[in-house]
Amino acid sequence: MSIPSPVVNSHVQLLAALVDFDDKEExxxxxxxDGRHVKYVTxxxxxxxxxxRTFAPVLLPLLPPFPLGDWNEGHISKDAQxxxxxxxxxxxxxxxGVKNTWHxxxxxxxxxxxxxxxRQNIHKVAHPRFDEPVLVKFAEFPWQIPYLEDETTVYQWIDGSGIGPKFLGHVTEEGRVIGFVMEYIDGARTATPDDLRACQRALSRLHALGIxxxxxxxxxxxxxxxDRTRVELDVEYSRLEG
Incomplete structure (x- = not known):
């Protein structure tokens, strides 16, 4: 099979890929x-x-030319001929998109x-609005939006409590909310047994809010x-009963 010319899809940038190792699923x-429009392709x-399938310099020339026009979802298969x-x-x-845009x-x-x-969907970024680097967490694919919806709501519950990183705003993609920006804590690391008491204090504050x-x-x-230990909000939370 001949490889398309490298100029094909030169205006396309790979942002994220999710592939099945055994190549048995989509x-x-x-x-x-064009530096502006996000396209989701299976x-x-x-x-x-x-x-x-994941190395952009090799992948992009292998793909068929991206169609012109106003579209955001596409599917690639083998030509029958x-x-x-x-x-x-x-x-x-x-x-x-995330509906709870409380900030x-x-x-x-x-x-x-x-x-x-x-991490795959957590990046350290810069933005003119902020004097220092911040973190952005976002849904790479539309089916991940419910997870970001839940997490956004939890940040609303704990806003101003000092339990988690500060929530700084919502991130949009062509009008819909796909994630959020939060503070970047310089020098942050995964907790160790030496941080047990600090973790317990953070967890106690969380429970005091009924979460x-x-x-x-x-x-x-x-x-x-x-005293700057924070709880990461990347798992399911729920309100305590009673």
Whole structure:
């Protein structure tokens, strides 16, 4: 199979990829086109070389040319005639977004300048609104929005309590809210047994608000200098009964 010219899809940037290691299920991609428009693309298993599905310089030339027009979801399959990748369909969908936009600040994702990636969907970024680096957490794919919805609500519950990192605003993508910005705690690290009392104090403050944490382990605590231990809000929370 011939490889398309490198100029094909030169205006496309790979933002995120989720692939099945065994290549038995669809691969999911998030692309930025022309520096402005986000496109979500799924690819049938077996369409792309198994080892070249996530490395952008190799992946992008292998994909068929991105169709023009106003669309945000597309699907790639094999052409029945020659077996090459082809866009089987594209459409303009009403993608879900976080509904609980309780904070007054809205920041477009294109305004954020990435400095570092802490986790797959948590980046250290810079923005003109803030004097120091901040963290952004966002849904890479539309089906992840419910998790961000829950987390956004928990931040509303604890706002001003000093339990978790400060919530600084909502992040938008073409009008819909896909995540949020929170403070970056310089020198933060995963808690150790030496931080047990600080973790207990943070957890006690959480319980005092009538909230219980669904997964208490050291990886869900952010420890910095004395009395600045925070609870990470990346698991399910619920209100305490009674």
């Amino acid at each position: 691969s999911e991609y998030r692309f930025l086109v 690819v049938d298993p077996g369409v792309l070389p198994k080892d070249d 020659n077996g090459r990748p082809v866009f089987a369909n594209v459409n303009k969908s009403s993608l879900p 007054p600040t809205l920041i477009d994702h294109l305004e954020l300048r990435k400095l570092d990636r802490l 219980k944490h669904g997964d208490i382990n050291k990886h869900n605590f952010v420890a910095a200098e004395r």
